[in-house]
Amino acid sequence: MGIKACILNLDGVIVDTVRYHYVAWRRLANELGFDFSETQHETLRGLSRMESMEEVLRWGQVYMTEAEKLHWADVKNNWYLACLLQMQPEEVLPGVLSFLQNLQQTGMLAAVASGSRNAKAVIHTLQLEPYVKLVMDGSTYRKPKPDPDCYLQTASALHLPASACLVFEDMPSGIEAARRGGFPTIGVGLKADLSHANLTISGFEDLTLAGLLEQMEFSLSQSV
Numbered sequence: 001m002g003i004k005a006c007i008l009n010l011d012g013v014i015v016d017t018v019r020y021h022y023v024a025w026r027r028l029a030n031e032l033g034f035d036f037s038e039t040q041h042e043t044l045r046g047l048s049r050m051e052s053m054e055e056v057l058r059w060g061q062v063y064m065t066e067a068e069k070l071h072w073a074d075v076k077n078n079w080y081l082a083c084l085l086q087m088q089p090e091e092v093l094p095g096v097l098s099f100l101q102n103l104q105q106t107g108m109l110a111a112v113a114s115g116s117r118n119a120k121a122v123i124h125t126l127q128l129e130p131y132v133k134l135v136m137d138g139s140t141y142r143k144p145k146p147d148p149d150c151y152l153q154t155a156s157a158l159h160l161p162a163s164a165c166l167v168f169e170d171m172p173s174g175i176e177a178a179r180r181g182g183f184p185t186i187g188v189g190l191k192a193d194l195s196h197a198n199l200t201i202s203g204f205e206d207l208t209l210a211g212l213l214e215q216m217e218f219s220l221s222q223s224v
């Protein structure tokens with residue numbers, strides 16, 4: 001298939017940061033005089049920081065000027081960063097570390113493309129820097145997923161065409177971003193939610209690149 005690199009989304013693929021975001025967004029809501037549930041918070045997955053901000057304010061029916069929104073988004077981020085101090089390398093999702101090691105052993109590049117502006121800090125905390133050549137984070141590219149911008153910029157920084165980079169995504173908007181950019185895609189999660197991916201896996205446990213590419217060839221041969 002000519003695959004030369006694997007590009008992984010961070011939140012929901014490599015690690016689950018959602019509980020840390022929940023603590024910080026909830027603290028913001030409480031400061032502003034309202035509350036929301038964990039289930040409600042789940043709907044923020046994959047949204048950019050400011051998109052999440054708009055949604056949280058809508059839940060509390062709070063009006064803010066643009067400058068106030070930026071200020072509170074900053075405050076929330078500082079609370080989130082304080083939560084991240086508790087994060088441990090053991091929180092890397094099952095099988096991800098051995099998959100990254102497998103990529104390294106087989107000479108395949110690994111990169112991270114995330115909407116989070118904190119992606120580099122998270123990769124550092126998880127001690128994954130030795131396995132990842134490049135982290136493209138939410139501060140490096142302009143248009144959030146489902147725009148293909150982050151994946152196109154990652155491929156360009158790796159000096160590779162989209163067709164040579166296999167994208168791993170847990171969110172439908174991420175799969176759409178990658179597909180729009182011309183990347184082959186692996187959905188990580190439930191097949192029903194990620195039906196547009198070329199192949200869906202439930203997780204990384206016992207996964208090797210060779211095994212994955214074999215499954216992909218098979219799935220592509222079935223779809224023609």
Ligand code: G6P
Pocket residue numbers: 011021044045046047048049052077114115116117118119138
């Ligand atoms: C990812 C996560 C979102 C988060 C966004 C921005 O897309 O899935 O839940 O809101 O990144 O994260 P940041 O760390 O920059 O606030």
